[in-house]
Amino acid sequence: MRIVSGNYGGRPLKTLEGKLTRPTSDKVRGAIFNMIGPYFDGGRVLDLFAGSGGLSIEAVSRGMSSAVLVERDRKAQAIIKENIAMTKETEKFQLLEMDANTALPQLSGPFDLVLLDPPYAKEEIIKNIEQLCQGNLLSDEVMVVCESDKSVDLPEEIADLGIWKQKVYGISKVTVYVR
Template structure:
């Protein structure tokens, strides 16, 4: 895996071996950013189930200012730390070593882009997006980008957000919610 585009384009990304995390493939990540960007003029990103950190690092590479990455798995945290060091701009990243629901109690908004790629996607996504809205953590022009198995059917609306775009890439589905 590698960073697709932007300031870090072409740099390799480490990923966790085994089945603990499911890193977003280069193809899906590239398609995802073409849906939502592909480049940004600043802003903050929240990645609540960071895995290898690839989505947040790609977002910073493409122009976001700051990323908050949340990951509970110890091995994944080490991989994220290595990947952040690869950027040589570690000050742009904050790694929270905790559960996503715990992180929602401590993070400070607003966030312009939120990535959600949790295990057991449907239940967690609805609950998490609702919490993000209730805690006022989302910018007015927010994009909440959800990656799920293509079989998962997410609701048309969650809290005050509605589906803007939805596309299937192989076994993955990317759903983008906006206000």
């Protein structure tokens, strides 16, 4: 795996061995950013189930100012630290070593881009988006990008966000919510 485009384009990304995380493939990551960007002029990213950190590192590579990555798994945290070090701009990244439910009440917004790729997607995505809205953690122009299995049907609206775009890539479905 590698960073697809931007300042870190072409640099390799490390991923976890085994089935603990499901890293987003280069192809799907590139498609996601072509769908929502493909480039940004600043802003803050929240990656709530960071895995290897590839999605949020890609977002910063494409122009986001900074990223907060949340990951509970110790092995994944070590991989994220290596991937952040590869950028040579570690000050742009903050890794919170905890689960999403612990992190959400501790976060301060606003975030302009939120990346959600949780296990057990539908239940977590709905709950997480509701918590983000209740905590005033989202900017007015926020995009919430949800990656799930293609069989998962997310509601048209969650809190004050509605589906803007939705597309299936192989076994994955990407749903983008906006205000």
